[in-house]
Amino acid sequence: MNTPRPLGRRQWLAFGLASLGGALLSGAARSDSDGGSRNVVYRLVPSGPSAQVVVVGGGMAGTTVAKYLRLWGGAGLRVTLVDPDASYTSNILSNEVLTGARTLTSLGYGRQAVADRYGVVLRQARVQSLDAAARRLTLDDGSTLDYDRLVLAPGIAFDEAYGLSATDYAQRTPHAWRAGPQTELLRQQIAAMPAGGTFVMSIPAAPYRCPPGPYERACLVADALKARGPGARVIVLDHNPVIQAEVETFTRAFSVVHGGVIDYQAGISGLQIDAATRQVQWTDALGAPQRMQADVVNPIPPQRAAGSAAGEWLALAGLANGNAGRWAAVDVLSYESTAVPGVHVIGDAAQCGLPKAGHVANQEAKICADAVVRLLSGQQPDAAPVANSACYSPITAGTASWLTAVYQFDPATRSMKLAANNGSTVGAKATEAASISSGNYRQMQTWFTTLMGDSFA
Ligand SMILES: Cc1cc2nc3c(=O)[nH]c(=O)nc-3n(C[C@H](O)[C@H](O)[C@H](O)COP(=O)(O)OP(=O)(O)OC[C@H]3O[C@@H](n4cnc5c(N)ncnc54)[C@H](O)[C@@H]3O)c2cc1C
Structure with a gap:
């Protein structure tokens, strides 16, 4: 059963912020689909830019940006998502695997839903090189992919x-x-x-x-x-x-x-x-x-952007220009690289002032998707983006704590800064749970399910 339903960009961004923050504060369960059905296919707006966007990395940031590019960009925006792995394993809650409270399998997420429901084209391959001047990627199977705009979300590598x-x-x-x-x-x-x-x-x-x-x-x-x-x-x-x-x-x-x-x-x-x-x-x-x-x-x-070591593809393309070549510095209004036009970097690989976290990667993906659609339509990115971060931390087998923060664009420094409830960035702090509790542990499941659903379903 296919249920067509158009949704506007603002509605979805508002949903993401309200539902994730709401789940954190009240434990309210929300889903981005109608009752969790996997059979919903979204009717894409027929207008919008006609272009090819390639997304590299199908993790928290990459899968989310691919989905929202199609939802907000319309039917003319062709989106290809490249990742070498057939499915994704969540890092979030993987510490619970160490104690036997969860299995790795329970943390597995497929990407077929973003293909079936939103029309994202999946390519199972690893990017080996990037020719930014020619706007062309080469994959490890020897094939090439051309793009009008490129979004990189390859995560991290380790020293x-x-x-x-x-x-x-x-x-x-x-x-x-x-x-x-x-x-x-x-x-x-x-x-x-x-x-x-x-x-x-x-x-x-x-x-x-x-x-x-x-x-x-x-x-x-x-x-x-x-x-x-x-x-x-x-x-x-x-x-x-x-x-x-x-x-x-x-x-x-x-x-x-x-x-x-x-x-x-x-x-x-x-x-x-x-x-x-x-x-x-x-x-x-x-x-x-x-x-x-x-x-x-x-x-x-110690960690760095995947592909940023000397001689690797991200570094060779000139994108590893942050923190002595370890991360990709970006403009936080669009996540476009400060070094290579037409290439956006989101998630843990980016140097953008926000914490390297899955919930934040989901937020960066939405800001980036919105900016890419605007840029391809001849407009400017939103001049006042806001992102939130929520994180639950299990402390024992049945208790947890949480941390939440809101970040907003500060035009004076052109960076994302912590913001207080009244919108001021002066002295603003992240908020911690008042106690470590079993109630927090239960809310953690809701937060996790909602976040992963928003990213992969
Ligand atoms: C133990 C642990 C607990 C965590 N808990 C939390 C938490 O509670 N809350 C939270 O918000 N965050 C948490 N995180 C952090 C979170 O997992 C990361 O911040 C998040 O996964 C970053 O998303 P990403 O898309 O940048 O990278 P990833 O999710 O790692 O995705 C990167 C993807 O890129 C692909 N890729 C890499 N190189 C290439 C290439 N050359 N070509 C094509 N594809 C490529 C990879 O296969 C991968 O699928 C935790 C992390 C860990 C390790």
Whole structure:
């Protein structure tokens, strides 16, 4: 049964903000489809620009932008989505896989819905090179794709840091910071830990993917190890001087909820890990050398935009122009690269001042889709974009906390700034949940289902 239903751009952006924020604050469940039916096909507005947009990367940012380009751009806007993987595994809630509370399979999302319902063309391939002057991509199957505008959402790549090789991360000391085989390996290693064992994890200097994610992981691993008996320890080695998100929540979680289990050390440096012996060495914040024998080591390495290393496709195309070549700097009104016209970069790969998070990637995708449609129609991007960020953090097997923030464009600095309820950016802060609770944990499921539905369904 096909139910045609046209929707305007403003309605959808308003929906995204209202429903996701609403779910956070009240727990109200909303869906972007009629009762979750997968049979709805949307009738696209017949007018609009006639152009070819190619989207690279079918994760949180890329799949969302492909969907909304078709919804807002109309039938004449042809959209092709390129990703090497047949389906996507959510990083969000993948820390729960480590404790056995979820399976990786339960975090799998197909992209067929954006093809069937919105007419996005799917290409299963990896981008190998980009000729921005010719507006042409080359894929790993040797074929090429031409575009009028290009949206890149390839996510992140990892440095081989702390004396470890890519093989060490894959086989012995998994970072598990991209959900997949390393997540499963880390789960198995944790499950095999002796009672009273020691888990050592590290956090890279910001910016990195998901600011609260490592602290959430420390809590969940501590919760699981405690349940097996006394004496277990979770050592958190943070290269940052302070906790990077939800400071009140995690300070309380480390000292009270998981007090005596989690040992949080900020401002460390010189981390070195022996993958064979699991010996970990570092220098503490006071400059003293430290050493520890771990049962399981989980180093989260420094990150950069995927393809941005020397000689790789993003770097060769001149797009890795932010933070010493690690990220793609963009204009936050359109997410167009500041270095390469006609190419937009969204999600974790972009340097745009917003946190690297899936909920934010969904928001950036909508601002970018709106801007691309306007630019292809000879108009200017919206001059006052607003984005919100919401994030739930499980603290134990049945409790969670949350963090929410609103960002708005600041014309003086041409950047996105935190905004308060009254619209002022002066002294505005993100809001943390007042408590860690089981109610928050239940709301987390609603938030997650809504976000993933808005991105993939
Ligand atoms: C443990 C953990 C917990 C998290 N929890 C939360 C949370 O609670 N809330 C939240 O908002 N965020 C969370 N995040 C962060 C969130 O997952 C990321 O910010 C988000 O996935 C970024 O979206 P993206 O589209 O930029 O990248 P991704 O989702 O990683 O997608 C990138 C896509 O690009 C594809 N790709 C890469 N290279 C190429 C190429 N050359 N050609 C074609 N395709 C390519 C990849 O296959 C992939 O599908 C968490 C992350 C982790 C690791």
